[in-house]
Amino acid sequence: MSSLRESYKQEGYVLLKNFLDKELITAIHREGRQIFAYQIQRTLGETVDIDDLPSFEQAMYRFFAADFTAFANTGKQVQHMVSLHRLGTDSRITDTLKELGLDYPVIGVRPAMMFNSRHLAKRDDYWRLGAHQDWRTGQGSLDSVVVWFPLVPAGADLGALQILPRSHRAGLYDSTSVDYIGTIPDELLTDDWQQLEFEVGDVLFFSAFLVHRSGVNSTESVRWSVQLRYNNLLETTFIERGYPLAYIYKPQAELITPDFPAVSQMNEIFN
Incomplete structure (x- = not known):
């Protein structure tokens, strides 16, 4: 057994420094901001400089307040960036998953780019x-792995993840439901929280059973991050349970925009 796998199995996580190229992470972050900029222009009539991060994030807050539906839809489009999905199949990640023990890694759920700030949430538990444990929402293989990394330097002040090392060995904790997230009561846990610190390029691999939580973002900045989840198709109980998939994707039956599109609009596209 490699030392990396041994440490991972014992502690429930490994934090790999300088794992991904900073240029790659920076490009994905910039692309996500650009998508928001298109809708900020439409909604607020503002042309924002996506490379001036503090100014851009203030514009995001105004966009959130002005048109929440468009903001939420824009956030969903960011999740479908080709570059983000390509990253989810990067050989550096899949090779590390195999080294950690996932003999046949598969993507557990589509990649997620997250942007956490109290200014971008209608409820405290949204940011x-x-x-909590991520396995409760995925219910995949028992050796499911979550890959998490910030797109900006992240420490305690920006609310980087806090973890309970070795908590994965206790199995699935009881929890109370908050929408799709099950929150574990404090009285069931020890107080041995470890605050993690990240530079751009650092990547955290952790068991889906590892108990973790968000830190408190005490700044005016957004905590931009990416989360990827993986299952192991060769894990015995996953096979025996018939490869359950807890995430349900389905289209909306009704037209979102009534009486759309007009023939004239189609002609503009294809002429």
């Missing part, structure tokens, strides 16, 4: 998640 600062309490103690």
